[in-house]
Amino acid sequence: MTSNPGTSASPRTPAQPRAAWRRPFEAWLDGIEPGWAIPALLIGFVAIWMAFLLIAYINADLHPDILETWSIGRTFEWGNPKHPPLMGWVARLWSTVFPLTDWSFQLLAMVNAAFALWSVDLITRRFVRGDKRVIVLLLLMLLPAYQFHAQRFNANSILLAAWPLATYCFLRSFETRAFGWSVAAGLCAALAMLGKHYSVFLVAGFVLAAIAHPQRRAYFASLAPWVSALVGLAVLAPHLYWLAAHDFAPMKYAMTAHGGRSLPSAVHESGMFTLTLLAYFALPAVTWLLMIRTNLRAYASNLRRIEPGLLLLLLVFIGSILFPAVACITIGTDLPALWNLQGLFFVAIIAVAAATFAVDRFDTVNLAVFVLGLSLFAVGAAPFHAIYRNTHGYKEGRTFYRQAAEELTRRWHQVSPTPLPAVSGDDNLAFATAFYSPDHPRYARPFQFQYVWGLPRQSTLDKGWAALCFKGEADCEAWLRRLETRQTKFVQSEFVLTSQLWGRPGVSTVIVAVIAPPRDPSAEPVLVPERESLEDFSASRRHIQFRPESAIRPTRP
Secondary structure (H helix, E strand, O other): OOOEEEEEOOOOOOOOOOOHHHHHHHHHHHHHOOHHHHHHHHHHHHHHHHHHHHHHOOOOOOOHHHHHHHHHHHOOOOOOOOOOOOOHHHHHHHHOOOOOOOOHHHHHHHHHHHHHHHHHHHHHHHOEOOOHHHHHHHHHHHOOOHHOOOOEEEEEEEHHHHHHHHHHHHHHHHHHOHHHHHHHHHHHHHHHHHHHHHHHHHHHHHHHHHOOOOOHHHHOOOOHHHHHHHHHHHHHHHHHHHHHOOHHHHHHHHHHHOOOHHHHHHHHHOOOHHHHHHHHHHHHHHHHHOOOHHHHHHHHHHOOOOOHHHHHHHHHHHHHHHHHHHHHHHHHOOOHHHHHHHHHHHHHHHHOOOOOOOEHHHHHHHHHHHHHHHHHHHHHHHHHHHHHHHHHHHOOOOHHHHHHHHHHHHHHHHHHHOOOEEEEEEEEHHHHHHHOOOOOOOOOOOOOOOOOOOOOOOOHHHHHHEEEEEEEOOHHHHHHHHHHHHOOOOOOEEEEEEEEOOOOEEEEEEEEEEOOOOOOOOOOOOOOOOOHHHHHHHOOOOOOOOOOOOHHOOOOO
């Protein structure tokens, strides 16, 4: 199987005089094959969307998914009770080079998205040349996946790059059956699995495509599939061992969080999964059809006779959609469409590369201007987003993360000269404190018990510990009250936090903080009186001064 890259632009006709403003875009398109236009596009993409993130979230902190990812990556492990380890590894490597700041991890998110688009172009250039390569990327930039979905660097967004990279290596292995590409295919498929176990459906798509493709005999008669399988299993072996040693905790977490659906509910989830993915691609699809409006009949004929390489991609894509839908119905789970956003690149490549005719450069320039206009509009709207969120807040409370972490650290050092070693409580606040506090305490709750609200060990309290809750968060506050069973001297306080944007106050919340200073080994243990609540016990020792309820503004937005 060989790829057959074609041309993509037709000469400008006299009926389409070149306006002066088009000349820079045409010069840029002329640089695609010389090699500088695609990197320039990706650098511009990162710059524009970094500007959006820096402005839109100027008075907000990082999304809790990013903060959790960083906490997971603080220790090198071959697994985690929620997700595989790749996202944590990447965050850890990134933070060894870049500082622990908001812009640094926003940059990580956008670089990951740009790398994903570059990986897509690796596949695209196997089939087309010139303008069509950039058309694929521009159509993908009309999706929310590479900007808004990508900004939450987590187990889902890391697949934006992992899936096309694994697909490219599989495609090259299937085409050439070369040993090196077979090794790369197994390695990259394993990396995708280490990104998220959902990638098993991509691997299943590879298997389906290899079996259903007309050239399957030549592929399976070679060493290529077996080399890929052995390499993939070898790379995954430490993670598989970790899973077995930890009783397959991520699978249990997935079923607890997403399972238990009835058959009608699962069928509905499967249908909505497919329909939502179609809706995501509606804008790029309409845009593409408008670009080839004069060649629709020829295009329909092209789709019926796509070349073998594109057929392989189509079969992989069908498998990546079909298998999760079937699994959803079979085992009774929900199936959010965002889990498969990283697979929509298949549609863009197949749709554009299937067209054997040239696309008028006039339309390509219009597409580039359209994408640029939408991006600049988003940047222009970013201040209004910041203004709105300053007065309405976020459901996860990310307006207050840094403030809460710094205030807790300040109060900790009022009772202890040592750095704060561990933090717990509301997960979002705990992950935020681990990241934003100058002491960078560790997230104290074991991940396998993240949603159980178990009490910390006495040894943990003796070494020093703190916890934060949003006031009014019933589960968290009830958990704090249970701490009175521990033989520890606690310091409890409440403080009000208010967001600020350009000197204008916004939404407020109340944080409940509990501190267990490190115990002096030579001192007698301090017992919490049986008939005295934790709050009364702390207040009676005058560690803090409580504000009357009437003086406290509304809590978490």
